[in-house]
Amino acid sequence: MDDTPKKKKILIVDDDATQLSFAHTILISKYDVTTAASGDEALEYLYHGCIPDIILLDILMPEMHGFEVYKRIRAISLLQNIPVIFVTSVSGATEVQQAWDIGAADYVTKPYSKNELLRKINDALEQN
Numbered sequence: 001m002d003d004t005p006k007k008k009k010i011l012i013v014d015d016d017a018t019q020l021s022f023a024h025t026i027l028i029s030k031y032d033v034t035t036a037a038s039g040d041e042a043l044e045y046l047y048h049g050c051i052p053d054i055i056l057l058d059i060l061m062p063e064m065h066g067f068e069v070y071k072r073i074r075a076i077s078l079l080q081n082i083p084v085i086f087v088t089s090v091s092g093a094t095e096v097q098q099a100w101d102i103g104a105a106d107y108v109t110k111p112y113s114k115n116e117l118l119r120k121i122n123d124a125l126e127q128n
Helices: 017-027 039-047 065-075 094-104 114-127
Strands: 008-011 034-035 054-059 084-088 105-108
Touching: 008 017, 008 039, 017 034, 017 105, 017 114, 034 039, 039 065, 054 065, 054 094, 054 114, 065 084, 084 114, 105 114
Parallel strands: 008 034, 008 054, 054 084, 084 105
Antiparallel strands: none
């Protein structure tokens, strides 16, 4: 019997392949990481019953804005309490306030440091 604690599951949603790869590289040693290159891909993953412990979600994506993805995630009863951290290049006060208003666990502006991202994920997981 394996007594090793299971890694927490993270879903990273970003249309930028470089950003997905960077975040994946930072997180893979500590977490079970799944990536999605669009809101539709992320929702498909979630609709099939894959439930992460936390979601990192870009705001500016083609076809479906991150805030719309967030709204659809929250419409799935099993996912209503999953912390979502917006990770985005958008740093305007309006977008940051909107993220807080809709219930984001946190907000990280690109470019970010490895330590900043790990700290924010850890904080969100501890609060949940």
